[in-house]
Amino acid sequence: MRALVLHGFGDTTIEEVPDPVPGPDEVVIDVACVQPSVTECMLIAGDPVAMHDVLTARLAAGPTRFGGHEFAGTISATGSGVAGATVAGGAAGSGLTVGARVTAVETAACGTCAACRRDRPDACRSPGVLGFTRPGAFAERVAVPAKSVVAVPDGVTASQAAAGGALHGHAIAEVRPGDTVLILGAGVMGVLHTQVARHGGAGQIIVTGRSPAKRRLALRAGADLVVDAAGDVLAAVLDATDGIGADVVFETAGGMPSAGLAGTSTLDLAARCVRRGGRIVMVAVLPRHASAPLGLLRERSVALLHPRSGAGGYSPSAGAFEQALRLVRRGDVDVDCLVTHRLDGIDALPKALDITRDKAAHGAAGPAQVTVGAWDAA
Ligand SMILES: [Zn+2]
Structure with a gap:
């Protein structure tokens, strides 16, 4: 598959990389739509925010995959331990099945560190972060932990699902x-x-x-x-x-x-x-x-x-995500008005980063969204 690779600050290319293989408790999602977050754009440009120091060290070791946590897509493969698992936000009886339309929570607590064992997953010592500690959705496919998956309700489009996660603050x-x-x-x-x-x-x-x-x-x-x-x-x-x-x-x-x-x-x-x-x-x-x-x-x-999310902190819980998608589906929140720039194909990702990094210069109301793959609108 193809994915965004970061060679240095401000230096991105779209390259052929190995397809993700789902681990036992993971699913692989075919990315339908993805948008850069402003923080990701700043980090890629080398601005000294949030996890800048970690990214600097990573780049010193060579090119790296980075970014892509605001996305939606369809499940294309499931790991051996996933069969029959339910999905947050899914209708009764729905599960993590191939073809399900989903998005995912960005951060997953490790479940085994001292903080997690003390029932404080929000203080996890080594959380997995989509697009940072593990490859994200600036790619045609992305593997995510099954526990991070959130169902996208019928009637919500891929682009709405990608934008709707911003409500938790x-x-x-x-x-x-x-x-x-x-x-x-x-x-x-x-x-x-x-x-x-x-x-x-x-x-x-x-x-x-x-x-x-x-x-x-x-x-x-x-x-x-x-x-x-x-x-x-x-x-x-x-x-x-x-x-x-x-x-x-x-x-x-x-x-x-x-x-x-x-x-x-x-x-x-x-x-x-x-x-x-x-x-x-x-x-x-x-x-x-x-x-x-x-x-x-x-x-x-x-x-x-301070919101307990963004800037390298924790992402919204599945519950906050579900509520955001509910608001979008009900029409209480209109996210379409924020999407002024829709780009087609994964090759457009670097351009989407440019637009999102300086929205004012490009006349954009919100992040530029990139359509990567198919999404069968309900
Ligand atoms: Zn932990």
Whole structure:
């Protein structure tokens, strides 16, 4: 089969590699659709985020397979221990059978380390990470642990399934009915959080965005008020909240300016726009030693929360994944509006990386998706 191979930072090729063979507790999935995550694009480019040091060491040893965890496809082979196993999200009686349409959770705890034995799989010492510790879905086929597989419901397309996994960060915010929610950034994460907040009973939803097109997207996604990110966001938020500030702020705009993101000033803005005792969820992926207004957060008793996923952390559980796909199927969350660039064939993967790494320069709302293989739409 063919797959993406990384020869050095920013140096990718599509090459012939051995077909994956399923281990006893694994399945092989024929990839129908895959999209790069922004973090993957940054890591491939050599930006110093998340697992950069590990990747540097890997590349020093030679070319390596890297990336590909947001994907969907159909099971084409099952390992000897998989027969009859059920699949998360599957209908009653469904299983890990050849032809089943599925996606997979990115991270799997090892099950045997000290943390796993103490029933803390989220602190696993050596988790398997799709596209990182094991070859991912930047390929025509990918082998994944059976326990990581999540069924894609009928009526959800491959591209929707690949994008729908991005919703889990909302859970830790515990948005209560009536809470005022401020979302900094109207990119993919901003728009998804807007939709989830709308369906979760949030009160007023305020979204900032740099371009008129993004602000229109946020309005369509359910924002009550959109604010030009270049304007006086603090004044607009205070005006809209009787001077109190937002109960919850999702910071989705910050990150490496080289990737078209807003640096670290947005965290400072979040700290000033949140109400006393409020909560900030750091969705954005920042460099390790990015500065933070810690004194201000302490002074105002603001909780700074981090999703337990992304940036080298843990991926959403199968349960969070299932819920995301349910929201897509029900129409509560529209992910199609975020897919502006669909490319055809695995040879287009390097181009998809370029587009996703700098979406603004390419006029893309979300990651570029690549159709790799067949998907029989229900
Ligand atoms: Zn473990």
